[in-house]
Amino acid sequence: MDWSGEGYVLSVRKHGETSAIIEVLTRDRGRHAGLVRGGVGRKMRPVLQPGNKIQLDWHARLSEHLGYFTVEALTSRAAELMDDRMALSGLNAVCAIARETLPEREAHPYVYDAFEVLLDNMDNPDIWPALFVQWEAGLLKAMGYGLDLSSCAATGSNDNLTHVSPRSGRAVSASAAEPYLDKLYALPSFMMGQPYVTPEDVHNGLALTGYFLETRVQWGVNRTLPDARAQMITRLTEEGHARAPTPR
The missing domain is CATH 2.40.50.140 (Nucleic acid-binding proteins)
Structure with missing residues (x-):
């Protein structure tokens, strides 16, 4: 064959x-x-x-x-990015996640297409961290664990969605989220179609997709996320492209 x-x-x-x-x-x-x-x-x-x-x-x-x-x-x-340590860390991370989470010999063309778009933009640090988060969100969807960001899990409204429930993977509006902020994951604006990306958004996006990859995809095979992903987050934080929000 x-x-x-x-x-x-x-x-x-x-x-x-x-x-x-x-x-x-x-x-x-x-x-x-x-x-x-x-x-x-x-x-x-x-x-x-x-x-x-x-x-x-x-x-x-x-x-x-x-x-x-x-x-x-x-x-x-790899050679093109050799002098860009942050981009190289992202390249290593996306390859490691694809290797450890995708089933062998099972086609996922949309994951592949997004992977290609991400790699094509690895030379632009203002773009690729957000694309990385979106790629992980698409990977979750392909694995059957897609986030539902269409409406609020509590009210059914699709206005001012700001958080995601770790139990259901559904969005939560700002008003419904207020009493439970310490239990919810912040929803980055760029994941809702906004054209701007902040370091806080990148941090929040990676925390969000990382949680669901860890608990939905990797938990079933008794594995954690690859070290390369944590190393990428460290590099993004050191370079100022990811930052934890200031506590309220």
């Missing part, structure tokens, strides 16, 4: 003396693994970096086999 396509490298691990097993994210085949002969050699090492886009040809005798890839470089995102 053979197939060809494009995909993004998510992870690489050495196999034997010279080969590597890689995981890639593809639009039509989802997260897919395969062996690359010579994958740890000098020629292939720059190609097989997380975040790089590659042309793939997968070959196996049976579909359930690991199979092997022949690959060709298309874009070298």
